[in-house]
Structure formats: C-alpha cells, structure tokens
Amino acid sequence: MACAGTAPFLTETRTGGSLVHRLDARAKILGFIGFTVVVVTTPARAVWAFVLYAVVLAFLIGLARLPLMYVLKRALVVVPFVLVVAIFLPFFHKAGAGGYSLGGMRVSGEGLLVLWNAGAKAVLGVLSMIVLGSTTTFPDMVSGFERLRAPKVFILIVSFMYRYSFVFVEELRRMQRAMASRNYRARWLWNVPTLGHMLSALFLRSYGRGERVYVAMLSRGYEGTVRVLGGGRFGAADVAFLFVLLGAVVVIRVVSSL
C-alpha cells in the first residue's frame, strides 16, 4: 500500500510513557502474536467472542493512550482485501432458498459468514499489530526478538535494514518531491521505465551511503552486536500482562467453541 506522504517513517508515537509502552518487548511480542493466533482460530459463528476480543483490544488501546483516529486510519489497509472477498461472494456461495438480497445480488448466509470471518479476523489482527508496533520502538523490538533467540542472521539483517531504511526512504521522498515539483506523474505502463531509472539511482546512491555507514561503524569497533545498557528485565508487570492478556483470550476462545 502506498504511503508516500510526508508522515514520519517508522517512528510515529512509539515513544510514550504509558504502561503498555514500558512493558518488556518480549512480553508484548508474545502477547500480541498469541492474541492474533487465538483470534484467527476462533470459529466465525461465535460473533460475541469477536466482540469481546475487540473490547480487550480497545482496553489496551486506551491503556496505551494511542490516538483513536490514528489507529483506525492505519487499520484501513485491510479494506481492499475485504472488498475483494465481497466482490467474489455472489459468484461463490450461490444463494439457495434462504439467501439474502443485497442490492439486486443474492448472497447466501454461508457467503456472508465467509466475509465476516475474513473481515473480523483481518481487522482484529491488524489492530493488534498496530498496538504492538506503535508501543514498541524498533530497536526494542529487535532486541526483544534477539532475546527470544531468533537466528542471528535475521537480527543482523533487520538491524541493518532499519538503519538503512531511513536513508532509502528519505532519498526516495526527495526524488518523489523532485518529480512532483516538475509536475511529473507516472500514469501508464510505459512510464514505468522512468520509475526504473529512479529506483536504480536510489539503490546506487543509498547503497553507497550505506557502505560508508558500515565502514564508519567498523572503524568504531562494531563486531556484529550493538551493546545496549541495561536491556531491561522481564519483571512482574510483564508476567502479569502476558498472563492476563493470553488468559482472557484463551478463556473466550474455549467458551466460544463449547
């Protein structure tokens, strides 16, 4: 999805003083991924369970003091996917006798269930990742994964990617601005070579800069790990958070399939 505006990149509202922001990254990673996994395995017919999941998330969003409009705006990424499913519905689950009529198209109850299933789970999943992503700084997230024993290559690549992505995105924005200020807008497939040249220049320029950054790091004693002070402990609050969040959703999940 395009997000070529002027909004800050990867850094919005990640530093805040709320309870959720202060939790250990490991607790949040496990908690929110666990939440999403449980939500996705919930049978779609248990509508009330999804309402309860949404309440849990809303509580967390409130606790983290995230601006509601910001959260909802970012959740819009799932809209095109849900629309695609909606478009296919009339071709898919042909309505028999007990169907519903939607503006001339007839859709079966089963078809609507498919739409509800995909839509509700996609929205809840996206919301939970938004809460995780907007309460955890990227370096915290990486060190969380490191201490959850993710493979070292991954950690190295991700931390370099994070460092370089600012260089790349800034460079890309600069080029897009230059393009826009000359009133150029690629509209047809044969404008694509222009974008190809632009991306080529972007890659070469940014890679050259990235290389210099790396050499500078090496000359300052970098040897594969970034040492951080403290690093944080997995305290009582983290245990409690994980226990309460996962406990609540597991209970909802178990009751929903009774």
Place this chain on the structure above:
Amino acid sequence: MHIPDGFVDVPTAVATGAVSLGVVACAVRKTSKNLGERTIPLLGATAAFIFAAQMLNFPVAGGTSGHFLGAILAVALLGPWAASIVMTVVLVVQALGMADGGVTAIGANVFNMGVLAVFAGFGLFYLLKKVLPRTRSGYLISFAVASWVSVILASAAASLELAISGTVPLSVALPAMVSVHMIIGLGEAVIATALVAAVLAARPDLVKSFDLPLETVRRAPGQLGMRLSGRARFWSFVVGALVVALALAVFVSPFASGSPDGLERVAADKGFETAATEQPVWRFSPLGDYQLPGLGNEKGATAVAGLVGTVVLFALVVLVGRVLGRRRVAAAPQTAGARPIPPPGRPSDRSGTS
C-alpha cells in the same frame, strides 16, 4: 498480495508455515556459514531497498497500480538462499511493524513471495541463462523473464491458498489475480531490469549472479538500461500489451469461471435469458458465447476463440486510434517534434500548462 489475518484457514496457514520454516531454516544455515565482511550490509541494504521500493506503487493503467516485489532482484544480487532470508525479513517487518500482511498468514506470505517466487524464479533464471547467449542482453532478458514469472507465480499461489481456505472461489480468483499480475509483472520486470542494468554498469561487484567477464558490462557512463524514443516506446508498449492479451486469451480464458457473469445471472433470475438466446441481435455471431464452432474440445475452442477475438479487437483499436490520432494531428500541427522555441524576453504561451 500481502494476505491479512483470517484470510487463510488454520490448515493452510500451518502447512505453508511449515514449508516456509523449513526452507528459511535451511537458508539461515547456508547463509550463516559463509558470511563475508561485506555480506551483512549488502543483505541489510537489499532488505531496506525492497522494503522502500514496495512502498512505491507503479501504474498499470489509469488509476490501478501494483507494487514492486523484488524477489528476483534479491536473487540476482545475493543468490537464492540469502534472497529467501531477505524477503522473509521484509515480510516479517511489514507484518509486525507496519501491520501489512497478517501475522498468522506469515507462513503463506513467506511461501508465496520468499520461497516460491525466489526459488522457482531462480530456477527459471538459471535455465534461461544457460539457454540464452552468454552476453549482457542474454543475462538481462533471463532476469526480466524470471522477474515477470515470479510475480505471476506468487499471485497464483496466493489465490490458490485463499481458495483452499474457502475465502474466494478459485474459478474467479485465479484468472483475475493472474491476469492482473501478468500486467503488474511487466512493470516489475522493467523496473528490476533497469535496476540490475544500472547496478551492473556502476557496481558489477554487487551482482552475485552475474558470471560473465566484466568487460561485457562496461558501457558509456550514464546509460542505464533502455533508452527508447517516444515512438519506439509507444510501439514496444503496444507489442507488449498484445503479447499479454494473447497470453491471457489463450492460457487463462479456458479456466475462467463457467458460471454466468453478473448480467447473465440477473437475466437467468428474471427469466429473460431465454429471450436473449431465441432472438440474437446478430444471428450469425461468429464467436457465439466465446466458442468457435466445429472444434470438439471445449477448452481448446475457448482458447482459439479468445485468440481470434483478441487479434480482431486489437486491429480494430489500432485502426480507430490511427484515425482519431490523425485527426488530432491535423488539428494541432505543432507537436513535440516541431515545438518552436519562444524568443527570450517574451512570455511563452505554454507556460504553466506543461
């Protein structure tokens, strides 16, 4: 193409996740073994680049757009194992940091874009490099074709997974996804090829898969990839579009949904379908219901009908375009080639509209 949560069911998510996990674990082992001094920054830079480039939507026509995938680009720069890791890293960061693509669908997304697109694309790239002449253009052509196919494969796999999960119907979703991505893949191929050509010209040491002597890529500075004149660009687009349309007509149309389209469905519901068949507007419609008469095989007949129809329609559009174009040229005789240079000191009548 980033599948969100809830769109794949649990068995599909687990199966694709298991395959992806196995392949990526193998890739981690292979890559960790030979990590050179400059490997990690190149991996990180490629990941960051693909991450940034996937935010750049490119146009297909009018309003629709697709985004860059970059799997074969990573293969060309890093080899398939490292490419698979880089694509996985990008997908994981997108899912966790940007909420793009679901966490529980990560297995499926990695399978489509980080395993299938990477390894099938690599296989094709390798084969084509063997078959085609060992020159710079042979290399770039194999690269372009592999890029195009990798996008199509990833989209086909995504629609298969959604269909197996019961989220979309296969008979509609597969042709729709594949045909859209045949066009998106063209954009991908052009961008990625221009990029590799540029990197080859400036920094051939970064392109791991380039195994020809470096003299073959030293070209005049500043010349990146293709430079086509306006006319050549137009005709290459026309030919490309025709090839895609023909490929679509021949390969995809036979598998298109046999169920009636929206209008036919409504017609059947309201009971005026029979009226239509009894009184055809044009009695001797040569390709009735998109089938050629006299061909036994139904799918074959649909394909041939699609081929004929596409060629005829194409000829018609070119003809109409020429006629209309000529009229416009007649109305405005001063086009790009003969634009007068405004004398200095006098405000140009074109200012502000270019």
